[in-house]
Amino acid sequence: MALSKISLENFRNHAATTLGETAHFNLLVGENGAGKTNLLEALSLLGPGRGLRRANLADLARRPAPGDDPLPFAIGASLTEAGTVSARLGTYTEAGQPGRRLVRVNGAPASAASLAEWLALSWLTPAMDGLFTDSAGARRRFVDRMALAIAPDHAQRVNALEAALRERGRLLEHGGDRSWLDAVEAQAADHGAAVAATRAQLILRLADELSALPPEPFARPALTYRPGGPTDETGLRAELARQRPRDRAAGRTLTGPQRDELEVVMASTRQPAASCSTGEQKAMLIAITLAHGILASAGRPSVLLLDEVAAHLDPVRRTELFRRLREGRAQVWMTGTELAPFAAIRGEAAIWRVSGGGVERL
Ligand SMILES: Nc1ncnc2c1ncn2[C@@H]1O[C@H](COP(=O)(O)OP(=O)(O)OP(=O)(O)O)[C@@H](O)[C@H]1O
Numbered sequence: 626m627a628l629s630k631i632s633l634e635n636f637r638n639h640a641a642t643t644l645g646e647t648a649h650f651n652l653l654v655g656e657n658g659a660g661k662t663n664l665l666e667a668l669s670l671l672g673p674g675r676g677l678r679r680a681n682l683a684d685l686a687r688r689p690a691p692g693d694d695p696l697p698f699a700i701g702a703s704l705t706e707a708g709t710v711s712a713r714l715g716t717y718t719e720a721g722q723p724g725r726r727l728v729r730v731n732g733a734p735a736s737a738a739s740l741a742e743w744l745a746l747s748w749l750t751p752a753m754d755g756l757f758t759d760s761a762g763a764r765r766r767f768v769d770r771m772a773l774a775i776a777p778d779h780a781q782r783v784n785a786l787e788a789a790l791r792e793r794g795r796l797l798e799h800g801g802d803r804s805w806l807d808a809v810e811a812q813a814a815d816h817g818a819a820v821a822a823t824r825a826q827l828i829l830r831l832a833d834e835l836s837a838l839p840p841e842p843f844a845r846p847a848l849t850y851r852p853g854g855p856t857d858e859t860g861l862r863a864e865l866a867r868q869r870p871r872d873r874a875a876g877r878t879l880t881g882p883q884r885d886e887l888e889v890v891m892a893s894t895r896q897p898a899a900s901c902s903t904g905e906q907k908a909m910l911i912a913i914t915l916a917h918g919i920l921a922s923a924g925r926p927s928v929l930l931l932d933e934v935a936a937h938l939d940p941v942r943r944t945e946l947f948r949r950l951r952e953g954r955a956q957v958w959m960t961g962t963e964l965a966p967f968a969a970i971r972g973e974a975a976i977w978r979v980s981g982g983g984v985e986r987l
Contacts, residue, residue, distance in 0.1 A: 626711070626926035627956040628668065628744075630703040634717075635687040635696040637663035638982030645986075648975035650950070652967050653960045654987075655979035661960040664979065665748065665930040667700045668958060670726075671714050672746040673737045673773050674780055677930065679766070683723045695723045704743060704926055712743055741777035745921035747955070748930035749914040757889055757898035757906055764887040768824050774921035775830070776823045782816050789813035790878050793865070797873040807866070813881065814862035820882045821856040828887065834916035840893060842942050844901070846909040847892040853884025907937060911946065918955045927955040935959055935966040944969060 631644040638660045644651075653661040662677075669677040670685075686698040699717035703710045715729040716737070728735045730743065756767055772779040789812040796806045828850040835845055855861045864880050865872075872878050889898035891905065898909055911934065918929045929950070935943055947970050950957045961967060967974065976987040 626704055626706045628671070628702045628926075628928060629705045630701075630710075631668070632699070632701045633664070633667050634699040636667050636685060636698045636700055637687060639663060639667070640687060640982060642982070642984050644975075644977060644984060646975065647956070648973065649956060650970050650974035651956070651958045652964070652970075652974045652976045653958065653979050653984075654962070654964050654967075654976060656962060659979040660982045661979045662750070662932050663982075664984075665750075665932055665958055665960060668702070668928060668930060669746055669748055670700055670716050671702055671744055671928075672740050673777055674770060677748045677750055677932075678752070682718060682726055686718060686723060694720070696720075697723070714740060714743060716740075738777040738781070741773055743925065745774050745918075745925050745927040745955075746930065747771070747774070747914055747918040747921055747927070748932070749910055749934055750930075750932040753910060754903070754907065756910065757901070761884075761886045764889075765824075765883075765885055768827060768885075768887050771831070771917050771921075772823050772827045774917065775827055779820070779823050782819045782823070786813060786816035786820055786882060789816060790881070790883060793878060794872075794876070797869060798876070806869075810862055810865040813865060813878075814858045817854075817861050817882045818856060818858035821852055821861075821885065824882070824885060825850050825852070825856065830920050831913065831916050834919050835892075835912060838912060838916065842945050843908040843912045843915075844905045845892040846889050846898060846912055847895075848913075849888040849890075851886040851888050853882060853886065854880035856882075908942065915949060915953070918953060922954045929953070929955040929957045931957065931959045933960055936961050936963070938966075 627647055629647040633639040633642045653664055655661050666676050666678055686696045689696050697718040697720050699715065701715040704712040713731055717727055718725060719727065726737060728737050728740060730739065756763060769779060769783050789809055792809045793813060796809060828848050832848050838845060855864050861881060868880055890896060891898065891901055898906055918927060921927050938946060943966060977984040978987055
């Protein structure tokens with residue numbers, strides 16, 4: 626099962642781009658700024674969430690000429706098996722409502738969360754290179770994005786938790802009805818326990834997949850979930866109530882999933898990922914992405930988006946990456962400025978040259 630018949634309308638620098646027949650390996654080749662990542666971003670929006678750049682909807686539509694009205698955008702793709710279309714997925718905005726993302730499945734209105742039932746998406750982009758040295762919040766977002774593959778409502782839970790904690794902060798700061806504070810903490814504990822459970826489950830399953838992968842040539846990472854507070858609803862609720870004075874003084878909630886940490890070390894040496902070499906960090910990110918791709922593909926079509934990955938690997942790792950990708954069930958989309966690094970898969974790949982927001986099939 627694979628994505629094909631892909632169309633982009635007024636998306637980023639693509640006015641009207643179509644990619645018809647696809648393959649297991651799909652290569653987008655072109656100069657810097659051509660629109661390759663924009664194509665991957667469009668595919669990433671065929672799942673729930675904000676896509677691989679976490680962009681605001683208003684930024685996704687092609688910039689209108691000065692003085693013109695904002696343009697609505699549309700992305701569509703078919704899920705096909707042996708040439709037969711099994712579903713048509715689409716996401717778009719409408720004129721006058723650039724901030725509202727609409728979704729259709731087989732022509733009928735659907736929720737963004739429901740897209741996860743049709744397609745599993747995993748991606749790796751250069752923007753993620755600093756993940757291990759970045760803030761704990763960036764790693765939580767990384768975990769939360771991957772978690773959509775096992776719990777499509779996870780993003781709503783995270784948003785609801787954050788909203789409840791903001792409300793709790795306001796009530797602690799300005800004083801308020803005690804029973805309202807109780808109710809808000811109950812909500813935070815309800816969403817918080819669900820968020821913590823999903824994150825813990827995701828990391829366990831990723832660790833499982835990772836342990837099945839060979840440790841070479843991609844350094845195998847070991848993942849540990851470090852909860853930022855009690856993970857059960859009752860315990861979290863009690864802790865929130867107990868810590869009101871401390872959190873009032875701190876001006877924020879210091880207990881709960883908003884303080885969770887994903888700890889990553891190199892499995893063989895236990896060296897923290899943040900102090901590994903750039904190449905080792907990239908290799909661990911690739912290993913996590915591949916593991917996520919395997920986990921996410923259980924029971925549904927799956928797509929891996931790898932932006933600028935091949936060119937940065939030495940020949941041994943590149944060959945191994947292609948071997949694993951070839952064996953995997955996920956359809957693969959890769960970008961590069963040149964075709965040379967893809968020589969080994971050229972004969973089996975669908976290739977497009979991307980330039981100026983357009984594509985030409987090679
Ligand atoms: N909303 C938009 N409307 C029109 N053009 C846009 C919009 N958003 C981004 N762009 C343009 O898209 C181009 C970047 O495209 P993209 O990031 O896909 O490049 P790329 O081919 O991946 O390049 P690189 O190899 O440098 O990563 C830039 O020229 C940028 O100005």
